[in-house]
Amino acid sequence: AQKVTQAQTEISVVEKEDVTLDCVYETRDTTYYLFWYKQPPSGELVFLIRRNSFDEQNEISGRYSWNFQKSTSSFNFTITASQVVDSAVYFCAPKTGANSKLTFGKGITLSVRP
Amino acid sequence: DSGVTQTPKHLITATGQRVTLRCSPRSGDLSVYWYQQSLDQGLQFLIQYYNGEERAKGNILERFSAQQFPDLHSELNLSSLELGDSALYFCASSPTGAPYNEQFFGPGTRLTVL
Secondary structure, three states: OOOOEEEOOOOEEEEEOOOEEOOEEOOOOOOOEEEEEEOOOOOOOOEHHHEOOOOOOOOOOEEEEEEEEEHOEEEEEOOOOOOHHHHHEEEEEEEEEEOOOOOOHHHHHHEEOO | OOOEEEEEEEEEOOOOOOOEEEEEEEOOOOOOEEEEEEOEEEEEOOOOOOOOEEEEEEEOOOEEEEOOHHHEEEEEEOOOOOOOHOOOOOOEEEEEOOOOOOEEEOOOOEEOOO
């Protein structure tokens, strides 16, 4: 069985601070894909970034970056120089093996204050 | 704008009624997914279709059914509605339905059952 945990529930930062969102994904599968989605107050779900289990390096995409720590099964997602528009709920959602369904964590509410 | 469209945006109905939610995937995407977001259950996968065929089923109630038509649009039918069915229903699409595909979400249909 697999388990996705977003232990943080709410984070509040001041604009321009860096913020890291944590996700722990426990699985016995060796092939999996982990996605981050953002849900702003308007309600839509926006795809942000994907990490594959077989990726060798952590990834940076604009102000977003990944950091994977295999020993703790942690996939940390960092927003650099946060902006007020980053205020949203952030979901970590893995897919394992041949399974195409996303399994969403409970989400982390990020508030960025001016 | 993800390219996935959903109608209607809002739906208010009474217990015991039946409603149909409609989704058009992004151009070229063959796979459609339905998810339900509620306060108590979070974001849950309901069902996946690929090129007209049911591919995977999640926590979908027997009162709910879906189909994908030859033009690839999909409909989610909810019948004998209960108060607890009030939720935000999302449709997502992906190119092939493979696990590594990102899923792009529509704006959602907010269903309120009174």
